[in-house]
Amino acid sequence: MEIIRSKEFKSERAWGAKDIAxxxxxxxxxxxxxQPYKWHVNDGEEVFVVLDGVVEMLFKENGIEQSSVLRTGDIFYASIGTEHVAHPRGEARILVVESEGSV
Structure with a gap:
């Protein structure tokens, strides 16, 4: 059993993570x-939940780049093959659910 106070979590480097499960x-x-991540395609599906902060999510649909601003509580679902990149606006805390070892 563990209680995690997500708003208190901070890493020494961008995209540092606490493994939960x-x-x-x-x-x-x-x-x-x-800091922004890098353009990538996950090995499977990904669920990306903004817990704190604001993140601009850029993604490609049919080869066309699009973007959406995600705020606290918003969820981005990347289906298999979705190329995407996250650009936080300031500090952000994000919960990511994906296949083990995915990019």
Whole structure:
């Protein structure tokens, strides 16, 4: 049993994470960042939940780049093959659920 105060979590580096659970190869991790990630495609599906802060999520649909601003409580679902990148606006804390070892 563990209680995690997500708003208090901070890493020494951008996209640093606290591993919360691994359930049959599906990981749940809490990330802190103040820097953009990199364009990538996950090995499977990904659920990306903004717990604190604001994140601009850029993604490609049919080869066309689009973006959406995610605020606290918003969820981005990346289906298999969705190319995307997260750009926080200041500090952000994000809960990510994805296949173990995914990018």
């Amino acid at each position: 691994n359930m049959n190869g599906i990981t749940t991790r809490l990330h802190w960042t103040d």
